[in-house]
Amino acid sequence: MSYITTSDGVHLHFKDVGKGRPVVLIHGWPLTGDMWEKQVIALVDAGYRVITYDRRGFGLSGHPIHCYSYDTLTDDLATLINSLDLYDATLVGFSMGGGEVARYLSRYGTKRIAKAVLLASIVPFLLKTSDNPDGVPESVLDGIKQSIRADRFDFLENFIPSFYGDSSLLRSVSKGVLNWSFSLACMASPMATIDCVDTWGKTDLRPDLQAFTLPTLILHGSADANVPPEFSSKKAAELIPGAIYKEYKGAAHGLFFTHADQVNEDLIEFLSA
Template sequence: MATIINKTDTEEVGLHVADYGSGQPVILIHGWPLSHKSWEQQIPTLVDAGYRVIAYDRRGFGESDKPWSGYDYDTLAGDLHKVITELQLSNVILAGFSMGGGEVVRYISKYGEDNIAKVVLISSIIPLVKQKEDNPDGVPPEKLEEIAQALKDDRVGFLKGFHEQFYGVDKDPSAVSKGQLDNDFIIASQAAPQATVKAADAWANTDFRAECANISVPTLIIHGKKDATVPFESAGQQASLLIKNSLLITYDDAAHGLNVTHAERLNSDLIGFLSTQ
């Protein structure tokens, strides 16, 4: 474990970074509102397969510093850039889960693909979450407004029940254990309140559709057909049409948190894609 300091003219933010193994680097970028610990079931498999696995806590979450601002995707992509440059990484595989897909796409838009070998988007918010006239399958604006208001009114109350839909427990009570739900609540509740609110605004309202054209490296997109958090039709399905060099794998029975509910299958698909020349 290490702390990488991203220092700019206006701030200095410490990012908590886990760095395991050796070989080609794989950077894992976690979803909202969790931390790098959400990759618990992927990290050992990737390390055992011969990869160097780097997973960091987004600013405001986990054990990273919690500044008042900087939760827009430009700033978050800057944090990712600092991790890559500080560790002097090249030939990197970027893997973003849910909100983490936004850092991946914005990073490539801002910094290019010179250091990037492949991209993986898992249950990702790419390209656009919000329902619009030209994005009819997205999440209705009023639903996103309800989430934003709930976070302001009773953040921990909202987070207590959030992961039931996340894992599909509302439809299948056996999807994950109560311990998993409790663990996620503990991690999510300890994130900074301002980070939780402002990061939610970023993933709910940022439109990445035009930026998808910037990705030319091989890209794996994995999305669950039963994802009620980030709908498949507006996310994984649409992303596969916008990213030209992409492979879409759908999990017909998976909700959003398939990194836990379908960990074995996901790990197999990841290794298969990462090991392909």
């Protein structure tokens, strides 16, 4: 296992495979870097070096009690990039991971980064406010945190199927995928699972979009009930000059698995352009 240590002493677990131009894959809440297995295989086969890592508080990384703001999480990402001395890299952020992409670009610039990808991302701002009236009410986020505190495992067991658009009438992934995803989510610390709800739900990343001065690809599912594109990617596409926006008809939030072939094809096409 490979680890780096952040400036505040947290150990981050990462995997670094393949050769070629680097692609850093940033996972979503509440999973781990292992969620990217279909993308890792496709990218390595296509001739890229692929780096995945577990965000602090998740997976095999250290589990501090607090310290889960996007500034801290982005400093962790910068530590990883600097430690591996990556240049000409592409950052790919899924869901919550899109926030790290945005905040990294605004805090650290594009010296080491060539391209950016936002996949079913929460960028630019989810919370309903006076100047974001179409956002998610704070009461919804509070309800998620209360459910996690009451019974984290019951919450995850019910959340994971909706993540993939699974229901009693529609089976979008196998039971094995649901079990795998549940297992990954259970690896997170309780505090990280709770605190990160405010991070991805309440952080206003609209000012960070000014830093997207590089080629950007945005992919989202039209049937994403967890992060509806109207609240997120459609707005990001309007605010990022020259961004390529593709919406997958009928895809739910977990399109990295349910629509893996299409995601991989679009990703590799974008990387090779």
